[in-house]
Amino acid sequence: MPPAVNAHVSLIDSIGRHVDLSADDRAMLDVVPLRAVTLISKSEILVEGDEPTDSCLILSGALCRYRILSGGSRQILSFHFAGDMPDLQSLYLNRVDHSMCALTTARVAFASHDALRNAATQQPRIAKAFATHALVEASILREWIVNIGRRAALPRMAHLFFCEFYLRLTRLNLATGDGMYLPLTQADLADATGLSAVHVNRVLQALRATELIESNGRHHKIRDWARLQLAAGFDERYLHLRPNSARA
Amino acid sequence: MPPAVNAHVSLIDSIGRHVDLSADDRAMLDVVPLRAVTLISKSEILVEGDEPTDSCLILSGALCRYRILSGGSRQILSFHFAGDMPDLQSLYLNRVDHSMCALTTARVAFASHDALRNAATQQPRIAKAFATHALVEASILREWIVNIGRRAALPRMAHLFFCEFYLRLTRLNLATGDGMYLPLTQADLADATGLSAVHVNRVLQALRATELIESNGRHHKIRDWARLQLAAGFDERYLHLRPNSARA
DNA sequence: CGAGTGTTTGACTGTTCTCAAATGTCGTGG
DNA sequence: CCACGACATTTGAGAACAGTCAAACACTCG
Numbered sequence: 001m002p003p004a005v006n007a008h009v010s011l012i013d014s015i016g017r018h019v020d021l022s023a024d025d026r027a028m029l030d031v032v033p034l035r036a037v038t039l040i041s042k043s044e045i046l047v048e049g050d051e052p053t054d055s056c057l058i059l060s061g062a063l064c065r066y067r068i069l070s071g072g073s074r075q076i077l078s079f080h081f082a083g084d085m086p087d088l089q090s091l092y093l094n095r096v097d098h099s100m101c102a103l104t105t106a107r108v109a110f111a112s113h114d115a116l117r118n119a120a121t122q123q124p125r126i127a128k129a130f131a132t133h134a135l136v137e138a139s140i141l142r143e144w145i146v147n148i149g150r151r152a153a154l155p156r157m158a159h160l161f162f163c164e165f166y167l168r169l170t171r172l173n174l175a176t177g178d179g180m181y182l183p184l185t186q187a188d189l190a191d192a193t194g195l196s197a198v199h200v201n202r203v204l205q206a207l208r209a210t211e212l213i214e215s216n217g218r219h220h221k222i223r224d225w226a227r228l229q230l231a232a233g234f235d236e237r238y239l240h241l242r243p244n245s246a247r248a
Numbered sequence: 249m250p251p252a253v254n255a256h257v258s259l260i261d262s263i264g265r266h267v268d269l270s271a272d273d274r275a276m277l278d279v280v281p282l283r284a285v286t287l288i289s290k291s292e293i294l295v296e297g298d299e300p301t302d303s304c305l306i307l308s309g310a311l312c313r314y315r316i317l318s319g320g321s322r323q324i325l326s327f328h329f330a331g332d333m334p335d336l337q338s339l340y341l342n343r344v345d346h347s348m349c350a351l352t353t354a355r356v357a358f359a360s361h362d363a364l365r366n367a368a369t370q371q372p373r374i375a376k377a378f379a380t381h382a383l384v385e386a387s388i389l390r391e392w393i394v395n396i397g398r399r400a401a402l403p404r405m406a407h408l409f410f411c412e413f414y415l416r417l418t419r420l421n422l423a424t425g426d427g428m429y430l431p432l433t434q435a436d437l438a439d440a441t442g443l444s445a446v447h448v449n450r451v452l453q454a455l456r457a458t459e460l461i462e463s464n465g466r467h468h469k470i471r472d473w474a475r476l477q478l479a480a481g482f483d484e485r486y487l488h489l490r491p492n493s494a495r496a
Numbered sequence: 497c498g499a500g501t502g503t504t505t506g507a508c509t510g511t512t513c514t515c516a517a518a519t520g521t522c523g524t525g526g
Numbered sequence: 527c528c529a530c531g532a533c534a535t536t537t538g539a540g541a542a543c544a545g546t547c548a549a550a551c552a553c554t555c556g
Binding site for chain 2: 018019065067069070071073074075077088089091092093095097098120121124127128130131132134135136137138139141142143144145146148149150151193194233237238240
Binding site: 433434435445446449450452453 | 533534535536537
């Protein structure tokens with residue numbers, strides 16, 4: 001397994017997810033030096049206040065970003081899977097305002113900010129891709145606000161955990177038909193949805209009881225996609241998904 | 249009152265808020281055609297599903313972005329004041345996934361996407377400024393998620409309504425010492441914080457009772473900034489404010 | 497087999513919501 | 527100048543959703 005080659009394909013795929021890149025753009029990204037690292041589960045990649053000099057691309061596994069409040073409670077801000085670049089923020093904003101850790105054993109590739117910024121300066125389309133990436137991320141954050149602010153516990157869980165994850169993982173080729181593997185504990189889910197872990201447990205039971213989903217362990221299956229979307233009030237537009245371009 | 253001149257100063261100030269622009273960059277933006285329009289309160293600038301061809305700059309007044317859920321409830325996603333460019337999202341993401349309306353009578357200047365995109369293509373620093381703008385916006389959205397997801401009603405209100413707004417308005421030269429004018433109803437605040445209007449009312453009373461703030465009408469005064477920040481668990485870093493550069 | 501971690505359950509508490517009505521404020525037109 | 531309507535704020539009371547605490551139960555991995 002030659003990680004370097006795959007990593008560059010993945011890098012180009014990730015940056016070009018929302019914008020069509022030219023051959024020149026790809027060539028530029030193809031020579032960005034990547035440094036692959038294996039992270040053990042729960043290790044922190046970023047801590048609030050850090051000033052990183054590299055951004056990372058996830059090759060395998062899952063990460064999440066979060067903030068810890070003074071009282072000790074945690075709010076998860078986003079989840080990231082293989083193929084995502086979870087920290088383009090630090091490219092232009094030196095000091096990070098949240099932390100990031102690995103949810104599983106994960107393999108990531110680091111690219112220096114200098115190299116990425118240089119690519120953006122040389123190729124306007126890459127700059128556009130970075131801006132678009134940030135806009136899509138903002139769009140997802142907005143939907144999380146709607147979800148946490150205005151939806152009751154059950155639709156909230158259905159929305160984030162099943163609808164959003166299912167589509168995102170499908171786009172990343174990480175879902176299998178109507179099933180997906182999600183390496184999240186109920187406590188993680190609680191911290192992402194603003195609920196308590198106990199309540200998350202009960203809501204999951206309700207989702208299973210109404211036959212919307214089916215879980216064993218961390219494999220989850222969608223049993224009725226139409227009804228699930230309806231229950232969640234889900235409209236996929238905010239994900240700004242495009243058909244899978246790079247793998248044709 | 250020649251709106252065109254002021255509008256361009258404001259445009260440059262807004263785009264250059266997080267990034268230092270060169271003389272060339274400024275010159276480029278100085279010739280972007282702007283079309284000033286007066287909006288009456290409550291009129292909608294953007295509706296979910298629109299595909300706008302222009303972005304706007306607020307010259308005076310306040311706007312907010314929001315989504316309406318199927319049940320009829322509303323979640324406000326952000327507030328924007330004079331000097332802000334609230335819709336840079338549509339520059340690169342054609343279809344908007346939320347609505348935007350005027351909270352007051354407002355004057356805005358529209359600039360075509362073509363002109364702005366062209367500026368970004370010509371001048372890498374402008375492209376960087378757009379990307380950075382989106383990143384700061386995402387950072388604020390993240391803090392809103394923390395706020396709504398994990399803080400109790402009182403700190404939540406203190407955080408958004410008093411700490412964040414106070415600093416942002418100060419940065420925009422719209423606050424006067426420890427006071428500010430906010431054209432928001434308690435219902436607006438409720439829709440922004442994920443609370444009910446009744447509860448917002450009660451929390452405001454508690455904030456007044458503990459002498460953290462003072463309100464009459466829509467003028468609000470901070471009575472104890474240190475204690476307010478403490479009560480809110482507020483840390484301004486997420487706003488990524490820089491000293492007011494363009495007005496020196 | 498035991499340790500550690502995650503899930504499930506029960507009982508109780510409490511914050512926040514809903515509904516409904518009273519009170520206050522502002523602008524407009526009679 | 528007052529009356530009126532529209533809109534915003536305030537109050538009360540009861541209900542509901544979700545949180546906390548604590549313990550039992552599973553599962554996995556050395």
